[in-house]
Amino acid sequence: MKINYACRSTEHGMARRQFLGSMAATSAGFVAGGLGIFANRAVAEQLQSAQKRIVVFNMHGGLSQLESWDPKPGTDTGGPFLAIPTSVPGIHISELLPQTAQQMHHLCLARGVNTSEDDHGKGAYMMLTGRRQTPAGNFPQLGAVAARALTPDNSALPGHILITPGGSGGRGNDSAYLGPKYSSVYLGNGNPPQNTTRPDNIVEASDVARQDFRRHVNERFLNRRRTAVTEAFAYSYEQAEQLMRQRDVFDVSKEPASDVDRYGTHDFGRHCLLARRLLEQGITFVQLSHSNYDTHNENFNFHIEQMGEFDRSFSCFVADLAARGMLDSTLIVVLSEFGRTPNINQYYGRDHWSKAWSVCLAGCRIPRGAVYGKTNANGTAVEDGQVDHGALFHTYLQAAGVDSTGSFDVDGRDMPIADPSAAPVSQLLT
Amino acid sequence: MTIPEGFDPKQAHVVSQWPHDRPLNACRFDPAGRFVYCGSEDAAVERFNLPDGARTIINGGHQTWVKAIAFSKDGNIAVSGGCDGKLTWWDSPAAEPKPIRSINAHKGWIRSLDVSPDGTLLVSGGNDNVARIWNISDGSLVYEFTEHTRHIYCVAFHPDGLSVISGDLIGGLKQWEVTTGNEVRTFDATPLHSYNGGQQVDFGGIRAIAVSPDGKWLVAGGLHKASNPLGAVHEPLVLLFDLETQKLEKQLIAEGITQGVIWRLKWLSDGSIMGLSGGGSGGFLLFWKPDAEKDYHRFQLPSLARDMDVHPDGLQVATAHYDRHLRISRLAAKAT
Numbered sequence: 020m021k022i023n024y025a026c027r028s029t030e031h032g033m034a035r036r037q038f039l040g041s042m043a044a045t046s047a048g049f050v051a052g053g054l055g056i057f058a059n060r061a062v063a064e065q066l067q068s069a070q071k072r073i074v075v076f077n078m079h080g081g082l083s084q085l086e087s088w089d090p091k092p093g094t095d096t097g098g099p100f101l102a103i104p105t106s107v108p109g110i111h112i113s114e115l116l117p118q119t120a121q122q123m124h125h126l127c128l129a130r131g132v133n134t135s136e137d138d139h140g141k142g143a144y145m146m147l148t149g150r151r152q153t154p155a156g157n158f159p160q161l162g163a164v165a166a167r168a169l170t171p172d173n174s175a176l177p178g179h180i181l182i183t184p185g186g187s188g189g190r191g192n193d194s195a196y197l198g199p200k201y202s203s204v205y206l207g208n209g210n211p212p213q214n215t216t217r218p219d220n221i222v223e224a225s226d227v228a229r230q231d232f233r234r235h236v237n238e239r240f241l242n243r244r245r246t247a248v249t250e251a252f253a254y255s256y257e258q259a260e261q262l263m264r265q266r267d268v269f270d271v272s273k274e275p276a277s278d279v280d281r282y283g284t285h286d287f288g289r290h291c292l293l294a295r296r297l298l299e300q301g302i303t304f305v306q307l308s309h310s311n312y313d314t315h316n317e318n319f320n321f322h323i324e325q326m327g328e329f330d331r332s333f334s335c336f337v338a339d340l341a342a343r344g345m346l347d348s349t350l351i352v353v354l355s356e357f358g359r360t361p362n363i364n365q366y367y368g369r370d371h372w373s374k375a376w377s378v379c380l381a382g383c384r385i386p387r388g389a390v391y392g393k394t395n396a397n398g399t400a401v402e403d404g405q406v407d408h409g410a411l412f413h414t415y416l417q418a419a420g421v422d423s424t425g426s427f428d429v430d431g432r433d434m435p436i437a438d439p440s441a442a443p444v445s446q447l448l449t
Numbered sequence: 450m451t452i453p454e455g456f457d458p459k460q461a462h463v464v465s466q467w468p469h470d471r472p473l474n475a476c477r478f479d480p481a482g483r484f485v486y487c488g489s490e491d492a493a494v495e496r497f498n499l500p501d502g503a504r505t506i507i508n509g510g511h512q513t514w515v516k517a518i519a520f521s522k523d524g525n526i527a528v529s530g531g532c533d534g535k536l537t538w539w540d541s542p543a544a545e546p547k548p549i550r551s552i553n554a555h556k557g558w559i560r561s562l563d564v565s566p567d568g569t570l571l572v573s574g575g576n577d578n579v580a581r582i583w584n585i586s587d588g589s590l591v592y593e594f595t596e597h598t599r600h601i602y603c604v605a606f607h608p609d610g611l612s613v614i615s616g617d618l619i620g621g622l623k624q625w626e627v628t629t630g631n632e633v634r635t636f637d638a639t640p641l642h643s644y645n646g647g648q649q650v651d652f653g654g655i656r657a658i659a660v661s662p663d664g665k666w667l668v669a670g671g672l673h674k675a676s677n678p679l680g681a682v683h684e685p686l687v688l689l690f691d692l693e694t695q696k697l698e699k700q701l702i703a704e705g706i707t708q709g710v711i712w713r714l715k716w717l718s719d720g721s722i723m724g725l726s727g728g729g730s731g732g733f734l735l736f737w738k739p740d741a742e743k744d745y746h747r748f749q750l751p752s753l754a755r756d757m758d759v760h761p762d763g764l765q766v767a768t769a770h771y772d773r774h775l776r777i778s779r780l781a782a783k784a785t
Binding site: 099101 | 576
């Protein structure tokens with residue numbers, strides 16, 4: 020596959036040594052907690068003023084809308100929890116989210132989500148790509164799309180980060196036809212990227228020498244055999260080198276201890292604080308997961324525990340972004356693969372339910388302190404303002420300033436950014 | 450404890466079943482043996498008359514589900530504990546009981562109640578990790594015990610009335626003095642808890658506590674082998690401790706029940722232990738002798754049950770069912 024140099028990316032046209040030199044200067048200019056990594060003042064200013072970022076909270080397993088954003092107390096499906104008022108008069112959410120309730124004036128609830136897909140894998144795919152899986156092809160996830168559309172071409176850092184609850188980290192396979200450059204970098208349990216420290220038995224001079232040799236050999240090879248594959252191969256080395264130089268960006272221990280206490284000392288609290296740090300450093304897209312909401316058994320016991328963790332950390336995150344003036348440029352999405360059944364089963368559990376559930380949004384062009392969509396009295400069906408995965412995917416991108424009705428140029432082919440048969444939800448955009 | 454005439458758990462059978470509008474969560478006989486009070490998946494308390502099952506819906510005490518019920522010694526006062534954190538006192542035998550008093554007793558659910566043997570004190574435990582002792586006559590707070598670090602799932606008075614045993618989600622099982630709150634003993638009940646790293650959940654907990662009438666044995670019930678906590682795959686387990694030495698003497702199991710949890714334990718008049726198991730394998734009354742690990746008898750109920758109590762006559766057993774029925778069984782041969 021010959022590379023298409025007509026694509027919009029400019030990194031190909033950027034002299035490699037200029038690129039690397041810029042990165043080295045960037046590393047030296049790093050300032051914890053600010054935008055100091057961007058040695059180029061214009062880039063930093065642009066980031067602050069224009070670059071949009073997206074953060075996704077993936078409530079893994081299927082968060083119960085009834086125990087979070089759309090409670091139905093006193094009904095046969097409502098469960099044991101009460102609804103509480105929020106900072107927005109007239110809007111009530113579950114009592115399991117008391118601190119988040121105080122941030123409601125920043126949030127927007129889409130309570131009419133109907134995705135008609137009760138399978139974990141398919142539901143997750145739909146919510147993260149905006150389309151149904153087809154045998155004919157694969158689609159890039161939101162993070163890859165955001166990285167491609169929003170990350171400045173000369174960004175020193177990867178544009179697509181996943182913070183996973185466990186694991187050791189690595190690279191995702193989630194960018195489809197956009198190519199490996201936009202695949203996620205996994206931070207296993209919030210730890211810095213894998214293999215980003217120089218082995219102790221290699222001194223710095225040796226490391227510099229071998230990297231120079233690699234580049235030299237690469238240049239010779241690429242002069243004659245430059246393909247998308249070889250380009251991606253070379254890029255992976257360059258990115259790894261930059262990650263080694265900027266490892267501190269991913270080191271949440273650099274954050275103040277008082278913030279660690281506020282967010283909670285559990286893993287999710289640390290992951291939320293890391294997400295804040297990454298967004299502040301200019302990372303375009305961060306996705307973090309909170310597990311596990313697949314509560315077929317003892318839904319209420321498990322939601323007490325999980326929502327308690329989420330509430331504390333998420334409310335701090337929203338409040339901090341608002342206080343730092345980042346909400347205008349950062350889209351927050353809290354999603355799952357589906358919701359949970361209104362019916363309470365014999366194990367005090369709730370099962371998979373995609374016909375009437377909720378997504379929480381905030382930031383960028385999303386209206387503040389609002390609710391769109393409505394379910395019926397006991398939450399079994401959408402009554403008003405129904406939206407699906409395709410419309411939401413468009414909406415996320417539009418909110419972040421991406422014309423989701425446009426296309427990416429991929430090897431000379433126009434690939435629609437989002438499902439052309441869907442459209443953004445205008446009521447969720449200001 | 451005298452063994453009642455006709456007592457024979459191996460002849461257990463259902464004698465009555467009375468419907469309700471919602472799945473039932475809790476049930477208790479009043480000590481005078483006139484009623485069964487229930488809590489269900491709504492905010493009301495339900496009262497069923499014995500023996501005809503006439504039902505009275507009692508509203509006004511709670512905002513949401515009722516999980517626990519207890520009575521004064523004479524049965525004239527019922528106390529309900531709800532997921533709203535409230536304790537509500539009721540004039541139990543009244544034609545239409547009204548709340549006598551309602552207090553905000555806990556922050557979060559009240560999961561368990563028990564009354565002291567002399568009938569003067571009530572203990573409550575809940576999701577604020579605190580167990581509280583109340584004066585049952587006026588609702589005043591006598592003492593609170595704050596040594597648990599996770600949700601308290603069950604509380605029970607020792608038969609001597611001088612101490613309480615409380616158990617929590619992570620297997621913390623503590624005996625403490627009523628008047629001082631001083632810990633008397635702790636028991637290692639951690640086999641009843643597990644943390645599933647894949648699902649990232651704590652699971653299990655001490656769902657049931659009972660002390661033998663002679664004060665020698667303590668049993669704590671719940672579940673183990675939780676291979677899939679979120680999918681309800683776990684087996685019932687009872688831990689039998691020597692109360693004095695705190696030694697775990699036996700783990701009482703029920704082979705073949707691959708999906709179940711112990712919701713309640715009661716010592717029976719013949720010195721055996723009856724446990725209610727409810728789960729995917731169905732609802733069972735399980736019977737153990739303290740000297741054997743395996744149940745010597747099991748009685749399968751018509752559907753999954755979530756709570757159980759024994760009538761003062763020692764023969765009738767009430768079970769609260771998910772299928773919206775209260776059932777009364779007898780631990781005796783069918784009448785001919």
